[in-house]
Amino acid sequence: MSYNTDINILGGIPDYQLLYVALPILLNDESNLKEILISNNEFNFRTERSRQRFLTVLKSALVSDNEKINMLASNLFTFFKNDVQSQALLFFWLFSINNKLFYELNRDVYFKFYFQGRMEFPKEDVIAYLKDLISRTPDLKDRWSDKTIDTVAYKYLSVLKKLHLLKGSKKKTFEIVSVSDKLFAVFLNLYSYMDKTKSNFLEDEFAAFSFIPQDNLIERIKRVAKKDTINMSFAGNNLKIEKAYEPKDIINGIFG
Structure with missing residues (x-):
């Protein structure tokens, strides 16, 4: 699995309920979602390009090569339709499984600080990790500018906030997550x-x-x-x- 910047696109989606509604449709019948999303524009995206980008990142970030995981996700997102917290956690787990960069940021930065009991999660810590990752990853060297790194860090924190794992605007602090x-x-x-x-x-x-x-x-x-x-x-x-x-x-x- 190679690194990509799906985090940037997901971090820019304002309403994650669209993701939670669209994913089970996609997993059951992609042609049906294309009709709903692109042809009929039932999600009210402004341009056809933004509709297509939404579909592309949904497939890239949340659809697994493992059909059992896809079936589980489809059933659970439908079952949790009135439970935003459970949908958010399920999304977090699926995106972690399917996206190498999101997984490693969570493993090496987010959970490291979460279990240490830290209050704040500064963007600078994410930027420092990304720069270190680039320095030891030949495929990433000279590909990401400082601006790209800053954007990835910002959008990563935005994703975590939209999943109710962080709170705050300028300063991000940890939410305590209780798993039943x-x-x-x-x-x-x-x-x-x-x-x-x-x-x-x-x-x-x-x-x-x-x-x-x-x-x-x-x-x-x-x-x-x-x-x-x-x-x-x-x-x-x-x-x-x-x-x-x-x-x-x-x-x-x-x-x-």
Whole structure:
């Protein structure tokens, strides 16, 4: 997976409810979304170019090569249609899985500071990380100007704010994210569908994306497993997560 600047486009979309409505339509029938979005302009974009760009970034940022993840996303965005906080977290997880730059910024910067209990998340810290990333990534050297780096940092913070993970205007501060047992079960089932995960969940860097501190993970996973919404095996320090449901059954299994 190569780096791209989808973050910039998503950071400029004012109403994320459009994303939450459009994604399940796209996953079920792309031609239907094209008719709604481009032909009929039901989302009220000003130009055809902006409509096409919206469709392109939606496919790039949120549609996976893994059909099980796509089916899960389609079902859950529809189910969560009146639950903006859950939609935002699901969007955050999907974009992290599908976009290398967003994933690494979250892993190396956002969650590092989040679990340290920091209050503020300055843009300068994101810029410093991006400059370091460019210096050690041959494919990025001489491709991104200082202006591009500044824009990526600004739009990244904008995405996190629109997902209710940051707040504030000039100074961005962290929102405390509370993940319910049912939403945590969604996260764990999503994880079980992912490719290239570690056999020991406790050693997998994606575990941090649950927003649950490392010292609480085992207790929370055991609590969720007791409700039969996830399968787990625990031996010594090795914790293995296995799906409890196929994507088509997950809503009834967890929320039924």
